[in-house]
Amino acid sequence: MNTSDIDLTQVRRTTADELFDQLRTDIEKLRLRPGTKLSEANVAQQYSVSRQPVREALIRLDNLELVQIRPQKATIVRRMSKSTIRQARFVRLSVELEIARRACAHYDGRLDEAFQENLNQQSACLETGIFKDFNRLDRKFHALLCEAAGCVDAIDIIDQCKAKVDRLCVLSLTDPSSAQSILDDHHRILESLLSRDVEQLCAQTEQHLQRLDATIDYVQQNHEDYFDE
Amino acid sequence: MNTSDIDLTQVRRTTADELFDQLRTDIEKLRLRPGTKLSEANVAQQYSVSRQPVREALIRLDNLELVQIRPQKATIVRRMSKSTIRQARFVRLSVELEIARRACAHYDGRLDEAFQENLNQQSACLETGIFKDFNRLDRKFHALLCEAAGCVDAIDIIDQCKAKVDRLCVLSLTDPSSAQSILDDHHRILESLLSRDVEQLCAQTEQHLQRLDATIDYVQQNHEDYFDE
DNA sequence: GTCTGCTTTCTACCATACCAGTTATTGTCG
DNA sequence: CGACAATAACTGGTATGGTAGAAAGCAGAC
Numbered sequence: 001m002n003t004s005d006i007d008l009t010q011v012r013r014t015t016a017d018e019l020f021d022q023l024r025t026d027i028e029k030l031r032l033r034p035g036t037k038l039s040e041a042n043v044a045q046q047y048s049v050s051r052q053p054v055r056e057a058l059i060r061l062d063n064l065e066l067v068q069i070r071p072q073k074a075t076i077v078r079r080m081s082k083s084t085i086r087q088a089r090f091v092r093l094s095v096e097l098e099i100a101r102r103a104c105a106h107y108d109g110r111l112d113e114a115f116q117e118n119l120n121q122q123s124a125c126l127e128t129g130i131f132k133d134f135n136r137l138d139r140k141f142h143a144l145l146c147e148a149a150g151c152v153d154a155i156d157i158i159d160q161c162k163a164k165v166d167r168l169c170v171l172s173l174t175d176p177s178s179a180q181s182i183l184d185d186h187h188r189i190l191e192s193l194l195s196r197d198v199e200q201l202c203a204q205t206e207q208h209l210q211r212l213d214a215t216i217d218y219v220q221q222n223h224e225d226y227f228d229e
Numbered sequence: 230m231n232t233s234d235i236d237l238t239q240v241r242r243t244t245a246d247e248l249f250d251q252l253r254t255d256i257e258k259l260r261l262r263p264g265t266k267l268s269e270a271n272v273a274q275q276y277s278v279s280r281q282p283v284r285e286a287l288i289r290l291d292n293l294e295l296v297q298i299r300p301q302k303a304t305i306v307r308r309m310s311k312s313t314i315r316q317a318r319f320v321r322l323s324v325e326l327e328i329a330r331r332a333c334a335h336y337d338g339r340l341d342e343a344f345q346e347n348l349n350q351q352s353a354c355l356e357t358g359i360f361k362d363f364n365r366l367d368r369k370f371h372a373l374l375c376e377a378a379g380c381v382d383a384i385d386i387i388d389q390c391k392a393k394v395d396r397l398c399v400l401s402l403t404d405p406s407s408a409q410s411i412l413d414d415h416h417r418i419l420e421s422l423l424s425r426d427v428e429q430l431c432a433q434t435e436q437h438l439q440r441l442d443a444t445i446d447y448v449q450q451n452h453e454d455y456f457d458e
Numbered sequence: 459g460t461c462t463g464c465t466t467t468c469t470a471c472c473a474t475a476c477c478a479g480t481t482a483t484t485g486t487c488g
Numbered sequence: 489c490g491a492c493a494a495t496a497a498c499t500g501g502t503a504t505g506g507t508a509g510a511a512a513g514c515a516g517a518c
Binding site: 241268269270280284287298299300301302303304 | 501509
Binding site: 012014049050051052053056070071072 | 501
């Protein structure tokens with residue numbers, strides 16, 4: 001028996017965990033609007049628990065910058081920070097470009113089939129119109145790029161960047177034609193990768209990520225009250 | 230009077246804040262070694278406060294992945310994750326390369342004096358041997374690069390990446406000759422920027438950041454017990 | 459009508475008590 | 489002596505009461 005064995009199961013879910021998840025999705029799906037006051041006692045009563053787990057959940061949300069705890073005053077749902085959004089998008093662009101370069105330099109072709117299958121599934125998805133799956137496949141495509149570049153860890157970074165703009169995307173419509181554009185991008189990106197054309201791949205990656213910019217600008221203009229700065 | 234004015238002063242420091250800072254620096258300076266058990270009751274007694282603020286501080290440290298709270302078992306100081314370190318370094322490299330490219334494309338020369346002064350101060354620093362200042366000036370140099378690229382926000386990202394490897398650097402010596410190498414790098418980087426030579430600037434940026442890799446490898450090999458994975 | 463100062467009410471913060479798991483210890487039995 | 493089971497000690501999780509501080513409302517003075 002090695003005492004340094006760590007139990008990684010971590011099955012126990014506390015009340016605070018549940019509350020945290022609940023509040024987090026509520027905030028991210030904008031069911032709780034920026035500026036909403038979240039008092040400990042209030043939330044506790046609402047969910048029929050004591051103030052303590054509420055408090056802990058709020059502390060964790062504060063760390064994620066989803067709420068702002070103002071000691072002795074109030075806890076409110078934060079507005080979205082334009083600068084944070086800018087930063088997340090800058091990081092993602094930088095990372096994806098580096099992925100692109102490394103993929104061109106190191107990719108050995110072993111994922112060709114996986115890429116092909118992924119894109120086929122995306123096509124199928126557009127026909128059935130199930131967008132939830134499309135998002136999953138989109139993520140998978142970028143994960144494959146990371147793997148092709150020999151940076152499997154990098155998908156975590158991309159996920160983190162996406163998480164920071166997620167709340168904002170709820171405000172935009174899911175447009176079938178934009179999904180088609182994304183799929184087209186993916187085809188072009190794969191093509192450039194297969195021909196190891198770094199310049200073209202970088203250009204297309206940049207263009208691909210810029211598709212979101214229009215959406216973001218739109219949302220920021222039409223929901224000014226949800227933003228800081 | 231606009232009621233939406235938010236008081237940003239946020240002067241109030243709670244007991245939990247103090248504890249958090251204290252424990253955080255203790256962990257980062259390795260005064261608290263990875264694997265150390267931090268029981269709430271224990272810490273509370275040590276600092277003569279109740280368990281409550283201790284608990285809150287620990288939750289925040291858990292979010293930063295500096296400790297791991299295992300419900301009903303124990304809270305321990307986390308080992309450093311090699312994969313997290315890899316990720317942080319990958320992000321930093323990607324970002325600095327993008328900064329380099331943008332700086333070459335957009336820099337208008339208005340920071341020439343600031344760059345020069347910064348490098349002069351770094352030279353002076355090496356002569357006096359005050360390394361604390363050197364770190365500050367090193368950061369300033371990279372901040373200037375961000376500004377030259379028109380991405381002032383990006384320095385925040387770099388700071389975050391640095392924070393994730395900080396704890397590890399405590400284990401290495403501060404070597405005067407390596408500081409000299411860093412300064413030499415900075416001179417070469419500035420030169421490439423001034424001549425708008427993108428390829429060279431990227432190559433030198435990459436080389437510059439790789440200097441830390443040797444240190445990290447060394448630490449990881451000689452302190453295997455401080456790391457995960 | 460406006461300003462000032464008090465009071466009331468709300469907030470998050472902290473202390474304490476208790477609970478439910480986990481771990482370590484110890485004592486028993488084969 | 490060793491395996492194992494009962495139990496004691498300890499862990500973090502939750503509930504609750506009290507406190508200090510901030511905001512809002514109100515009353516009185518000017």
